[in-house]
Amino acid sequence: MPKPIKIMLVEDNLEYRGVLEFALEMEEGMELCSSYGTAEIALRRLSQSAAIDQPDIVLLDLNLPGMSGLEALPQMLELAPGKQVLVLSNSDQEADVVAAISIGAAGYLLKSSTIDSILGGIRSIAAGGTLLDSAVAQYIVSQIKPKTSPSYENGTDEVLSDREIEVLRLLGDGMLKKEIGDRLQISYYTVDAHVRNIYRKMRVRNAAEAISKAYEIRLFSLE
Structure with a gap:
């Protein structure tokens, strides 16, 4: 049986985070290994984790209190080499999309996406694919x-x-x-x-x- 996709969620909106946590915990083949409301705490967790305990995919909001998702993204990729980051954002601004992908995000989805789209995007990225929200593209x-x-x-x-x-x-x-x-x-x-x-x-x-x-x-x- 294949190992579940381990996911770290970084999202400060408690209601939205709760919806994602529930969906990820219920989805077969996925494991929510950690969930945080700030980039600083997520980075600290990554820096302290052994390679075997690190997530396969980080779901990252851009608009976070304190350090923004864009500021945290390169550090996350450095702390977890070979892992993937999927941005989940309310922003459909070209500058944010271009910046996130240029830094190294494997995908960019709007928060208006359905839960099925987000789960499908996680699977696509875990399989080595990339993802750009169709509305943004x-x-x-x-x-x-x-x-x-x-x-x-x-x-x-x-x-x-x-x-x-x-x-x-x-x-x-x-x-x-x-x-x-x-x-x-x-x-x-x-x-x-x-x-x-x-x-x-x-x-x-x-x-x-x-x-x-x-x-x-x-x-x-x-x-």
Whole structure:
């Protein structure tokens, strides 16, 4: 039987935290190992824990009393190397999304997400995936359009093809590779090849980083 996904929850809103605690405790295959209302206490716990006792995933609010989630995020990743952080926030501001993903968050969900979406996101990240709230992604992508000849500040002349930009947009909409293939009427393997090329050209590791970088370097420019 596979080991449960161990989760640390960092959330100061008592009512919302209680809802998440109940859902995590009831969910098969997940274990809520700790729950805190401030980043300072969570960081202290991580610094004092042996590797075997550390969580697999940290659910982190950004708007915390004292140290913010964004300030705590790099320290959490340093104290728990190889672990993942899933941001849960009320903020749909592009700056917060870009900052969290750039620092190293594996995913970003709004607190308006359903409990099922949050639990599904935890499983996706635990399996090595990434997650960007579809509402946030769609908002960001809706504000941007591709430049005629995009280039990157990475010492190469490689650019994304029109098809690769199209695939990147659909990734930003939260679509899976199979769904992208169905939409574009191409095979899963072709989509997978496009995605690998996008990551290589943009020098990123996953879809969340690709979307974040596209926004940062103005591969997509504001309308």
